[in-house]
Amino acid sequence: MNSSKSSYSDSHTQRLVTAALEASSAKYGAYEFKVAPLRMERDRLLQEMLKGELVNLSGQVTSREWGQKLLPIRIPIDKGISCYRIALIDGHHQDLFSAVRSVEQLKEMTLGSGRQWSLTATYKRAGFTVVEGTTSAGLHSMLAAGRFQYFPRWRSGWNTACSS
Secondary structure, three states: OEOOOOHHHHHHHHHHHHHHHHHHHHHHOOOOOOOOOOOEOHHHHHHHHHHOOOOOOOOOOEOHHHHHHOOOOOOOOOOOOOOOOEEEEOHHHHHHHHOOOOHHHHHOOEEEEEOOOHHHHHHHHOOOEEEEEOOHHHHHHHHHOOOOOEEEEOOOOOOOOOEO
């Protein structure tokens, strides 16, 4: 499991994988489904998937690196709605965000994103100013501490169809 995913996202993905395995077991045979005992950051998860011992399947946002090193199975498990975003902000800055009318105005503000997240590189290439954190929980704390002005989010689990 990716360390930044919520338990809802994990259970949603697990139910989908289990349903797919059940539906295909008559054709492909019995299966064994285990959840890795450790939660991992993306870099570690990639290394474990390359080894193929502890982890051999994960529902993740794709990236060029992952697509080159692993065999991607592109299934939009959330029906393509993964790129709808909201931004968490400090309510004291609501007026600043209420005045935003363009992407260029958003680029003038600082956003928070995970160091190992695929979208972090996408934000940077698009010209956004990004402050990086290591975990989702840490980024929430950094937003509260004023380290950046907004934290783009999507409903946990809506993350398999976006690519950088």
